[in-house]
Amino acid sequence: MSWAGLKKSVTRAGTMVMQKTSQVDKTVDTEFAEEEARYRTLEKESIQLQKEAKAYLDSIRGLSSAQARIGETVASFYADSSAEAMAATAYKRATEELDGKSQRELDAPFRATVLEPIGRLCSYFTEINKTIEKRNRKLLDYDAARTKHRKLTEKPSDDPTKLPRAEREMEDAKILFDQLNNQLLEELPQLIDLRIPYLDPSFEAMVRMQTRFAEEGYEKLGGVQRFFAEGVREEYAEGQLDVQVEGVLQEMRELSICGMSS
Numbered sequence: 001m002s003w004a005g006l007k008k009s010v011t012r013a014g015t016m017v018m019q020k021t022s023q024v025d026k027t028v029d030t031e032f033a034e035e036e037a038r039y040r041t042l043e044k045e046s047i048q049l050q051k052e053a054k055a056y057l058d059s060i061r062g063l064s065s066a067q068a069r070i071g072e073t074v075a076s077f078y079a080d081s082s083a084e085a086m087a088a089t090a091y092k093r094a095t096e097e098l099d100g101k102s103q104r105e106l107d108a109p110f111r112a113t114v115l116e117p118i119g120r121l122c123s124y125f126t127e128i129n130k131t132i133e134k135r136n137r138k139l140l141d142y143d144a145a146r147t148k149h150r151k152l153t154e155k156p157s158d159d160p161t162k163l164p165r166a167e168r169e170m171e172d173a174k175i176l177f178d179q180l181n182n183q184l185l186e187e188l189p190q191l192i193d194l195r196i197p198y199l200d201p202s203f204e205a206m207v208r209m210q211t212r213f214a215e216e217g218y219e220k221l222g223g224v225q226r227f228f229a230e231g232v233r234e235e236y237a238e239g240q241l242d243v244q245v246e247g248v249l250q251e252m253r254e255l256s257i258c259g260m261s262s
Helices: 003-020 030-075 083-154 162-193 195-227 232-237 240-253
Strands: none
Touching (some): 030 083, 030 162, 030 195, 083 162, 083 195
C-alpha cells in the first residue's frame, strides 16, 4: 500500500470511529442496503450450490468406485461355477461398467454443464465485492466532507477560503460516491434477475445426468437379479432370508474356533 493509500485508510478508520460517536454524519441508504442484502443472499446460495454440486460429483465417484471394489471382492469369494458364482461375476462386471461409465459419461459433462457455469458465476463475486467495498469507502469520504462543510457553514472560519474548498471537496466526494452507488443500484438487481435464466440450463443438465445415472444403475444391476432364485424378493419381504442368515450365523457360532476366546 502506498503512503497516500495508508493515509486514506487511517483517515477512513477515524471517520468510522467518529460516526459511532455521532461526531461525523452517517448516510443511511436503505435502497442500497436492500439491494446489497439481496445480493448477499445470491452470493451465499451460489457458493453453497457450488459446494454441494462438487460434493455430489465426488459422492457419485466414490459410490461407483466403491461398488466396483465391492464387486471385485465379492467375486473373489467364489472359485466355482455355481449360480452364486455366476451372480457374483455378473455383479462385478455390472459395477465395473457403471464405474467406467460414470467416469466417461458423467464426470466431464457434469463439470462442463454444472460446475463450470456455477464456478464462473461465483468468480464474479470477488470483483463485485471489491466494487461494494470501494463504494463504502467513497461514502465514508463523502460523509466526512459533508460533515466538514456543514460545520464550517454553521461556524464560519476566519479563513474565507476554507468554506469554498470544503464545498468543492464535498461535491467531488459526492460525484465519486454517486457514480459507484448508481452503478451498483442499477446492476445488482440485473445480476439477481439473471440468476434463474443463467442457472436453468445447469439445473436441467444436472437432473438429466442424475436420471441417466440412476437408470443405468437400475438397468445394469437389474440384470444381475436373473441369477437369483425366483421369489427372493418375497422371501425377503416375509423375513425368510433373515431366518436363513441367522441360521448360518448360528452354525458359525457353533464352530470351535469361534468360541475359543470365551
